[in-house]
Amino acid sequence: xxxxxxxxxxxxxxxxxxxxxxxxxxxxxxxxxxxxxxxxxxxxxxxxxxxxxxxxxxxxxxxxxxxxxxxxxxxxxxxxxxxxxxxxxxxxxxxxxxxxxxxxxxxxxxxxxxxxxxxxxxxxxxxxxxxxxxxxxxxxxxxxxxxxxxxxxxxxxxxxxxxxxxxxxxxxxxxxxxxxxxxxxxxxxxxxxxxxxxxxxxxxxxxxxxxxxxxxxxxxxxxxxxxxxxxxxxxxxxxxxxxxxxxxxxxxxxxxxxxxxxxxxxxxxxxxxxxxxxxxxxxxxxxxxxxxxxxxxxxxxxxxxxxxxxxxxxxxxxxxxxxxxxxxxxxxxxxxxxxxxxxxxxxxxxxxxxxxxxxxxxxxxxxxxxxxxxxxxxxxxxxxxxxxxxxxxxxxxxxxxxxxxxxxxxxxxxxxxxxxxxxxxxxxxxxxxxxxxxxxxxxxxxxxxxxxxxxxxxxxxxxxxxxxxxxxxxxxxxxxxxxxxxxxxxx
Ligand code: AHR
Numbered sequence: 001x002x003x004x005x006x007x008x009x010x011x012x013x014x015x016x017x018x019x020x021x022x023x024x025x026x027x028x029x030x031x032x033x034x035x036x037x038x039x040x041x042x043x044x045x046x047x048x049x050x051x052x053x054x055x056x057x058x059x060x061x062x063x064x065x066x067x068x069x070x071x072x073x074x075x076x077x078x079x080x081x082x083x084x085x086x087x088x089x090x091x092x093x094x095x096x097x098x099x100x101x102x103x104x105x106x107x108x109x110x111x112x113x114x115x116x117x118x119x120x121x122x123x124x125x126x127x128x129x130x131x132x133x134x135x136x137x138x139x140x141x142x143x144x145x146x147x148x149x150x151x152x153x154x155x156x157x158x159x160x161x162x163x164x165x166x167x168x169x170x171x172x173x174x175x176x177x178x179x180x181x182x183x184x185x186x187x188x189x190x191x192x193x194x195x196x197x198x199x200x201x202x203x204x205x206x207x208x209x210x211x212x213x214x215x216x217x218x219x220x221x222x223x224x225x226x227x228x229x230x231x232x233x234x235x236x237x238x239x240x241x242x243x244x245x246x247x248x249x250x251x252x253x254x255x256x257x258x259x260x261x262x263x264x265x266x267x268x269x270x271x272x273x274x275x276x277x278x279x280x281x282x283x284x285x286x287x288x289x290x291x292x293x294x295x296x297x298x299x300x301x302x303x304x305x306x307x308x309x310x311x312x313x314x315x316x317x318x319x320x321x322x323x324x325x326x327x328x329x330x331x332x333x334x335x336x337x338x339x340x341x342x343x344x345x346x347x348x349x350x351x352x353x354x355x356x357x358x359x360x361x362x363x364x365x366x367x368x369x370x371x372x373x374x375x376x377x378x379x380x381x382x383x384x385x386x387x388x389x390x391x392x393x394x395x396x397x398x399x400x401x402x403x404x405x406x407x408x409x410x411x412x413x414x415x416x417x418x419x420x421x422x423x424x425x426x427x428x429x430x431x432x433x434x435x436x437x438x439x440x441x442x443x444x445x446x447x448x449x450x451x452x453x454x455x456x457x458x459x460x461x462x463x464x465x466x467x468x469x470x471x472x473x474x475x476x477x478x479x480x481x482x483x484x485x486x487x488x489x490x491x
Contacts, residue, residue: 009387011386012435014387015340026069030312054365055358058365066344075126075173076181079132080108082108127140130179141170175212192229216242217277217280237294246303275338296343299344303318318356329419336406365459372446385408417487430477433475439491443488446485447465
């Protein structure tokens with residue numbers, strides 16, 4: 001047992017936590033959309049216009065704030081006009097990135113926008129730069145957001161949608177340093193500006209344009225973008241993306257449910273690297289943009305293991321254990337601490353792909369341990385992040401701290417999220433509160449053996465439980481068992 005001292009100073013506000021920091025990503029990949037979120041109107045599984053009802057409820061319960069779509073690599077080969085109008089007449093295509101399967105385009109713009117409306121989240125559209133045209137993307141924006149008379153707005157009406165949708169988040173390309181065209185940063189930034197110029201703000205709609213940013217620690221990409229994204233004192237992008245997957249070795253990713261303690265610590269120390277990456281990208285951004293006009297948008301992050309045995313290797317279907325939950329808690333505490341520059345993050349992916357928050361099989365649905373972390377962190381949404389320090393020590397023989405934490409204040413409630421990364425030792429936490437008069441405390445915890453996961457037969461194996469916590473003389477105390485994450489709310 002380790003005694004851990006923590007200090008929270010509610011007077012020291014370090015930034016605002018946008019709700020979009022707890023965002024998600026859905027791609028036409030494996031069973032994320034088809035046979036996942038979207039089962040079709042004729043399915044015996046309860047659905048609204050083909051969208052699973054249980055998924056809508058699960059996403060609403062965590063107040064899922066923003067959903068990115070249609071990719072990923074798929075975005076740069078997606079032609080949106082194939083996904084509108086009469087479904088029986090929609091053109092089919094090959095999904096070359098993900099298993100070479102036939103894409104029938106039955107889930108398109110109208111279906112995605114309805115999904116977002118049902119969840120109550122912001123849509124985040126990723127536009128095709130790699131194999132598309134400026135005109136194609138500018139027309140997509142017109143189709144979705146123009147309320148007057150125009151060829152695209154009229155086409156939308158013909159397809160049954162009178163009112164335009166509100167669209168804020170628009171990504172211009174995806175991984176254009178890789179699957180999105182293998183471009184150099186100089187070439188991409190010129191192409192980006194051309195696309196961005198022709199994606200217009202119609203009526204009251206204001207686009208928040210996101211340029212394809214770096215992969216992991218490619219600091220040169222950030223440097224070139226920041227140097228070139230300002231034209232006549234005006235930033236041409238509201239954000240640049242960052243993609244980082246927690247994979248220690250791409251040639252040996254390992255299994256999602258079978259791993260040693262050493263593998264666990266290696267994966268966690270890999271996940272923790274995103275802290276340094278965000279710091280260094282932010283330092284570059286600070287030099288060009290000290291006012292913070294351009295945000296860092298971590299629109300793909302999470303674990304990536306070998307696919308489950310017997311599943312299509314192109315479908316990226318993996319199970320999700322307590323290890324994934326700890327990766328999620330660690331990453332989300334890091335995002336909170338960088339909320340001054342990081343304004344959105346989207347875990348990959350929302351359903352049946354990579355570090356999914358829900359898995360489905362026929363009519364069954366399970367919420368993964370990662371889902372429960374999102375549930376426990378939602379109290380931070382739209383809060384002010386505040387100073388939070390803890391005693392620490394390295395675990396697992398790596399540059400990895402035992403305790404990960406962050407705190408925020410919103411409407412008189414102080415929320416602390418903390419994870420114990422150790423597999424060996426419990427932690428007795430004693431947290432001093434400065435600048436906050438707390439009277440009552442409630443806490444919830446997710447813990448279990450590190451390989452524990454939820455299956456279709458045992459969906460409640462890993463679930464959130466109440467946690468005992470006390471407040472006395474301005475100090476909150478509670479125990480974090482090894483391999484656990486908790487949320488503590490003080491009122
Ligand atoms: O999330 C899976 C893939 O990972 C995405 O399509 C791509 O952007 C990234 O390389």
